[in-house]
Amino acid sequence: MKGSLSKVPISKEWDIVGARQTGRNIAKELGFGSVNQARIATTISELARNIYLYTEYGEISFEEVCEKTKVGLKIIATDSGPGIKDISRVMEDGYSTSGGLGAGLPGVKRLMDEFDVESNGDGTKITVIMWLR
């Protein structure tokens, strides 16, 4: 079983809050504990903020993923922005082009169980999964 649960468009700063709220509710429904809910909410916040800061428009979508023995929440952040030029730089701690902390993407990688980023000139797609234990 694999199902798309929800989709939130990101174009304004307050959309970040909307996406976070949606994600937190979904995580609660799937049975994640409060610590993991906070991790998921933080992850969504980071991904959505990247969309808001660096691109015009993007989307955060939520899916339930099932493998043989485990269930998880998959969050996909897509945008049609300029793309990430140097992915390995972005994944380094402390690298930021916007004067921030530069902990966003590497932090998200540590917060979640699985992390994948694809990027080219037409946009960026970041997929993260947290498994329910």
Place this chain on the structure above:
Amino acid sequence: MNPEYKDILLDYSDEIIKKWMDDLEDNKLKEYKSTVSNELIEQVNREFVNLIFSKLKDGVNYESLEQFSERIVNLGWPLAYLTEGMQSFRSICIRTILEQIDNKDEAFFLEVMDDVNNWVDPIKNQLINEYSNNWNNIISLQKVALQELSVPLIPVMEGITVMPLVGTIDTDRAKLIMENLLDGVIKSRAEVVLIDITGVPVVDTMVAHHIVQAAEAVRLIGSTCILVGIRPEIAQTIVNLGIDLSRFPTKSSLKKGFEKALEMTNRDIVNVKEKDADIIDDMVQSIDKE
């Protein structure tokens, strides 16, 4: 508008109004029926239709349109009431004219439609614009109200000030936090500022970044910032994100932070009652000795 059609519409206005009211009765505002009296609905409908006809008679009066849509907003009725109302009104008018003039010509039909549209559409647009303007006004007022309770700074004791943060921190609020914090520290000559983030739902890199900056700025003007109210799950996410908060003290609760602040300003909490008891004990003991 063709005077012939205008005359027809004016002649049959009573019939049109009646048909339109019946139509509205059937379709709209059903879910409101339970909370709104029929008289009110009828009264507003009548006002609505009079407004449209007054435009036909002697041109549009923007003020009355404005007042009317403001009324709809205040009543809490949906925008659909205006749009659907105008749509059904239009179709009834077109039908009435077509019924009165027996002409099946396509060009004639289009002409009637254009004429009626030219009459009804500006009113509709105006009403919708006014309606959304009214909503925007309400939203901006609420924004102001929200900003007012956004970043309070509470001096709790000489040299100690608390800033409790509740809710989401966006860029605007982050700016306000910094300004209020620095202003407040100078004004109240605070040596220690406690920033309480118990009510902040998510601490991501941006929020952390702003807090670090604010704390750093406070340090520059010679005071110390203590970050309090870090819940366990927030502590975990901060560590995972790799955010360095080691440059200023942090505590789990406001209580512990306050105790630390007292310590930093060379003060101590003394229990008065116990002291009294001690003195009495001493006195009793000294009496016993005698």
